[in-house]
Amino acid sequence: QKEVEQNSGPLSVPEGAIASLNCTYSDRGSQSFFWYRQYSGKSPELIMFIYSNGDKEDGRFTAQLNKASQYVSLLIRDSQPSDSATYLCAVHNSGYSTLTFGKGTMLLVSP
Amino acid sequence: DTGVSQNPRHKITKRGQNVTFRCDPISEHNRLYWYRQTLGQGPEFLTYFQNEAQLEKSRLLSDRFSAERPKGSFSTLEIQRTEQGDSAMYLCASSSTARGLGYGYTFGSGTRLTVV
Numbered sequence: 057q058k059e060v061e062q063n064s065g066p067l068s069v070p071e072g073a074i075a076s077l078n079c080t081y082s083d084r085g086s087q088s089f090f091w092y093r094q095y096s097g098k099s100p101e102l103i104m105f106i107y108s109n110g111d112k113e114d115g116r117f118t119a120q121l122n123k124a125s126q127y128v129s130l131l132i133r134d135s136q137p138s139d140s141a142t143y144l145c146a147v148h149n150s151g152y153s154t155l156t157f158g159k160g161t162m163l164l165v166s167p
Numbered sequence: 168d169t170g171v172s173q174n175p176r177h178k179i180t181k182r183g184q185n186v187t188f189r190c191d192p193i194s195e196h197n198r199l200y201w202y203r204q205t206l207g208q209g210p211e212f213l214t215y216f217q218n219e220a221q222l223e224k225s226r227l228l229s230d231r232f233s234a235e236r237p238k239g240s241f242s243t244l245e246i247q248r249t250e251q252g253d254s255a256m257y258l259c260a261s262s263s264t265a266r267g268l269g270y271g272y273t274f275g276s277g278t279r280l281t282v283v
Contacts, residue, residue, distance in 0.1 A: 060209075062209075064207070088271075090271045092271075098276070099256075099258055099274040099275060099276050099277045100210065100258075100274050101274070102271045102272070102273070105270065105271050144209050144210070146209075146271070152223075153198070153215065153217075153222065153223065154200060154212050154215055154223065155212075155271070155272065156212070157202075157209035157210045157211075158209050159207065159208055159209045160208075160209050
């Protein structure tokens with residue numbers, strides 16, 4: 057069973073702070089890694105993907121991947137109340153054509 | 168690009184009734200996926216199609232569930248003899264093999280099913 061683990065939270069940060077969201081995965085052969093944002097009652101929205109070790113930056117978002125540790129993280133700089141949502145980590149497992157999702161981490165950014 | 172469209176947005180049904188949901192993927196996407204999401208959980212994979220072929224089904228997909236994609240365009244997901252445990256958000260997503268799964272999926276707005 058391919059597993060993707062996330063702390064369910066909530067993670068509470070003040071406006072302007074850095075939010076750090078973490079994810080671990082069980083399949084060493086995993087190829088691609090994704091972060092989706094999901095507002096309450098809405099569908100997931102892709103915000104970042106990464107497949108090479110290291111950091112990938114896109115605006116206020118930075119995805120970090122460490123395949124040796126089977127660890128993916130998402131940093132959100134200058135957090136805004138509008139960033140309050142559940143963040144889902146998803147992994148493309150080797151040998152499959154689908155993504156496996158974690159349960160998500162709820163982020164709350166207080167003004 | 169009009170996005171992934173799902174209908175209906177909400178469905179309330181009595182236990183034991185059959186329901187059918189429809190998904191229209193992004194037009195140039197040849198892969199279509201169905202996921203189910205319950206409160207506090209991440210999306211769980213149900214099944215996926217490449218063009219009209221159903222290539223993978225989850226063990227979660229009981230015999231009461233059936234999915235079709237007859238012409239490789241829209242897809243339907245039918246649940247027969249619904250049970251209260253079927254209450255969930257049913258999400259459809261699409262992607263293109265031309266771009267590769269490395270670019271992820273695009274999800275539709277989902278169909279929220281409530282079985283009473």
